[in-house]
Amino acid sequence: xxxxxxxxxxxxxxxxxxxxxxxxxxxxxxxxxxxxxxxxxxxxxxxxxxxxxxxxxxxxxxxxxxxxxxxxxxxxxxxxxxxxxxxxxxxxxxxxxxxxxxxxxxxxxxxxxxxxxxxxxxxxxxxxxxxxxxxxxxxxxxxxxxxxxxxxxxxxxxxxxxxxxxxxxxxxxxxxxxxxxxxxxxxxxxxxxxxxxxxxxxxxxxxxxxxxxx
Amino acid sequence: xxxxxxxxxxxxxxxxxxxxxxxxxxxxxxxxxxxxxxxxxxxxxxxxxxxxxxxxxxxxxxxxxxxxxxxxxxxxxxxxxxxxxxxxxxxxxxxxxxxxxxxxxxxxxxxxxxxxxxxxxxxxxxxxxxxxxxxxxxxxxxxxxxxxxxxxxxxxxxxxxxxxxxxxxxxxxxxxxxxxxxxxxxxxxxxxxxxxxxxxxxxxxxxxxxxxxxxxxxxxxxxxxxxxxxxxxxxxxxxxxxxxxxxxxxxxxxxxxxxxxxxxxxxxxxxxxxxxxxxxxxxxxxxxxxxxxxxxxxxxxxxxxxxxxxxxxxxxxxxxxxxxxxxxxxxx
Numbered sequence: 001x002x003x004x005x006x007x008x009x010x011x012x013x014x015x016x017x018x019x020x021x022x023x024x025x026x027x028x029x030x031x032x033x034x035x036x037x038x039x040x041x042x043x044x045x046x047x048x049x050x051x052x053x054x055x056x057x058x059x060x061x062x063x064x065x066x067x068x069x070x071x072x073x074x075x076x077x078x079x080x081x082x083x084x085x086x087x088x089x090x091x092x093x094x095x096x097x098x099x100x101x102x103x104x105x106x107x108x109x110x111x112x113x114x115x116x117x118x119x120x121x122x123x124x125x126x127x128x129x130x131x132x133x134x135x136x137x138x139x140x141x142x143x144x145x146x147x148x149x150x151x152x153x154x155x156x157x158x159x160x161x162x163x164x165x166x167x168x169x170x171x172x173x174x175x176x177x178x179x180x181x182x183x184x185x186x187x188x189x190x191x192x193x194x195x196x197x198x199x200x201x202x203x204x205x206x207x208x209x210x211x212x213x214x
Numbered sequence: 215x216x217x218x219x220x221x222x223x224x225x226x227x228x229x230x231x232x233x234x235x236x237x238x239x240x241x242x243x244x245x246x247x248x249x250x251x252x253x254x255x256x257x258x259x260x261x262x263x264x265x266x267x268x269x270x271x272x273x274x275x276x277x278x279x280x281x282x283x284x285x286x287x288x289x290x291x292x293x294x295x296x297x298x299x300x301x302x303x304x305x306x307x308x309x310x311x312x313x314x315x316x317x318x319x320x321x322x323x324x325x326x327x328x329x330x331x332x333x334x335x336x337x338x339x340x341x342x343x344x345x346x347x348x349x350x351x352x353x354x355x356x357x358x359x360x361x362x363x364x365x366x367x368x369x370x371x372x373x374x375x376x377x378x379x380x381x382x383x384x385x386x387x388x389x390x391x392x393x394x395x396x397x398x399x400x401x402x403x404x405x406x407x408x409x410x411x412x413x414x415x416x417x418x419x420x421x422x423x424x425x426x427x428x429x430x431x432x433x434x435x436x437x438x439x440x441x442x443x444x445x446x447x448x449x450x451x452x453x454x455x456x457x458x459x460x461x462x463x464x465x466x467x468x469x470x471x472x473x474x475x476x477x478x479x480x481x482x483x484x485x486x487x488x489x490x491x492x493x494x495x496x497x498x499x500x501x502x503x504x505x506x507x508x509x510x511x512x513x514x515x516x517x518x519x520x521x522x523x524x525x526x527x528x529x530x531x532x533x534x535x536x537x538x539x540x541x542x543x544x545x546x
Contacts, residue, residue, distance in 0.1 A: 028414055036292045036433040037414040070298075073329065077267075077293040082325040120325060177321045178435050180359035181352075 002151055003100040008211055009064055010054050015203035017047035020196060030192040034179035039080060039192040046076035046084070060099055061109070065092010079177055080193060083117050083130065090116030103151045107141055114138055121176065128172040128179060128186065130193035137162035137201045152208045159198075159205035166190060166198040215415045217514075222412040226268050226290055233275055237540050240278055246302040247295065249275040249286045254307070260379045260388045261285070261307030264316035264372060265300060266323055267292040269411070270432055273369060273510045276541030282376035283316075283539075291411055291513070292433045294322035300330035304340060312341035312385035314392065316372060318364025319348040320433075343385060345392035347371055349401045349521065351460045352429030352438055363431045366473050366521035367399035369509045370533075373542060377535035391532070395523065400461045402429065402453045403519030405475060406443075409434045409512050428452055432475075432512045446482075450489035453520045458497060463524045467502035468494065469533055471521040476511030478518060483507065486518050494522075503533055509541065 020027065020043040027040030050071045058064040069089030073081050094112030095101055101109060114134055123129040140161035144154035167190065174186035177193075219225050226247065233249065234242040241252045248265075255261070264274040265287030274286035284307040289295035304313050317327045324346060331342045349367035353359055371392060378391045405427045408417035411434065418434035421427055426449070429437035444452070472487040474480070487506045494501055502525055510519075525533070536545035 032414060032418050036435055037411050037418050038290070038293055041413045042290070042293060073326075074296045074298045077289050077296050077322065077326070079294075079322040079325055081294075081296060082322075082329055121321075176360055178360070178431075178433065181363065181431060181435055181438070183359075183438060 003102050004106045004151070005100050006058060006061065006064060008207060009061065010057065011207045011211070012204050013047065013050060013054065013068065015207050016200050017044075017051050019199040019203055020044050020047050023199070027192050027196055030190055030195055033189040034174065034182055034186045035192060036178055038078065039196065042076050042078055042080055043196055046072050046081065049075040060097040061095035061101060062092045062097050065089055065095065068092070079121070080196070083121050083193070086116045086120040087113040103145055103154070106151070107138070107145055107154075110138055110141070123176045126172060127176045128169050128174040128191045128194075129176050130191070130197040132169050132172070132191065133162045133165040133194040133197035133201075136165040137197070152205075155201070155205040155208040159201045162198040162201035166194040169194045215410055215412070217410070217412060219412055222415070225412050226288060229268070229271075230288065233540075239538075240275075240540070243302070246299045247288045248299055248303045248306070249278050249288065250303075250306065251279055251284055255284060255309055255380070256382070257309045258311050259309050259382050260311045260385050261304070261309060261313040262316065262372070262376055262379050262388075263287065263300065263303050263307060263313060264368070265289065265295045265303070266318055266320075267294055267433070269409075269513045270510050272508070272541030274372070277369070277372050277376075277539050279537070279539035280546070281380050281535060281537035281539070282372050282542065291413065294320065294326045297326050297329035297333055300327060301333050301337075304330065304334050304342060308340045312343065314375070314379070314385065314388055315342060315344040316368070316375070316392070317344050317346045318368055319346045319361055320363060321360045323364075341385060343389045345371070345375075345389065345396060347396055349396070349399050350431065351400050351402050351456045352431075354438070365403060365432055366401035366471055366510055366519045367396065367523065369473070369505075370399060370469060370471060370521060370523050371395045373537060374529055374532045376537070377532040380535070395529070398461070398525075398529075399521060399523040400457045401519055401521040402456050403432070403437075403473075403475065403517065404428045404449060404453060405430045405437065405512075405515050405517035407477060407516040409476070409515035411513065426517075430512075430515075430517065432510060434512060434515065446485045447489045450486060450493055450520075453518075454490055454493045454522075457520060457522050461522060461524060463499050463522070466524045466526060467500045467530065469503045469505075469523040469525050469529070470494065470501050471505040471509065473510055473519045473521065474508040475515040475517040475519065476508060477514040477516040480507065483518060490520055502530055
């Protein structure tokens, strides 16, 4: 049975950092349509800080989650800092002081992170937020694993569901965050938080396909 | 983009250095990006902290000093500061009587100050309260949004609550004054142009020469209505009427602020104030105190906002109390 190691978890975030850095201006452009034009730069800055901290490799997943979460909270700011930060803090706390996670344990840790994010942001599905990408992604991951898929294939399903969730935010009217002040005018734009969340799952699928795939 | 900067990523750090050099009465913690009074308040007084994204200067750092804030946490431009900054500031300004966090109602600011309060509670020892300022009448459907935004009233609240804290009132009393001000004040803003965030390098939104945006916030987020450009008198009506529709002053005196968004000359702000004052007079409202200038800005945005606070003798006396900060200074 394939397991997720700290190395995989670190590679995941290195791939995520690469994506938000490469596409920082795309994320910022999405944000300038319905927000305050800083999502790309903030995420790129935060993930660079995270990778700096992770160069001193944590020994267990809880320490990994704490390092990543606190670094995001302190370096990203805005709403993305507390939301992504809470996600990784809870993910680490749920996984505990272990160096490896089996597929089901990893899925449960992701789910715990998501629950934390929901509690922090108080957003519901359909509010046009990152929840609309992450919720479907985790549902797809759980469903694929339940069907007996391996983690690499399950991550690919999660990636596709996150991308579909991201695209589905376009017609929605925002009900949370700064975009909500636009009312109907927020419709017709992809939510930047959902877009960066889709990148998080693209990165996960890439790393797991490379490491665990056929 | 034409700006007086060295590099977009260094704007905040460079500005904090300038603030420190320009104002010896302030002290800057460059690591945590917190602006403090150089001389702390007396033991037993309530500490007042505010903070938020940068780009609204003089708010908040320019309101640190005697009679107003004890510390201001500076975030990146238009980005909330972070819980670790707020926690450092909370510990530093606590004089044994607790600390009040003054938070503008934006999702990011609220979440970060909430995490800071949780961290402070975990460490224990310091009693922290918060006031979330939400005075923007431009937000009509507050049930379906993140609620009314915190805008101009924040300036008036920091002044009035600062005076109460300076007098040595308890945390309960100081928080009660904050609640009172927040309930009795409303604002409405408009923009003639967008602003340009240094890291983005171009205007946040496009606004044709013959149009204006009514009901803007302070972050370059577009407002609720885009309408044809009008005269100062008509613009004043579009700003003041929604405020008065939402706030009953009765026979109470008002404290009124006509605030510039950063890119509008003072002469135009006075033109606007003249129109605002005329409308208020027509409604039978006595303006007891007024403030005209750039106090809560949105980088280089052209435009203005109006804030009306329903006052009473106590609020007026707190307003008149001495203040000595880079942004407001009188009565010492």
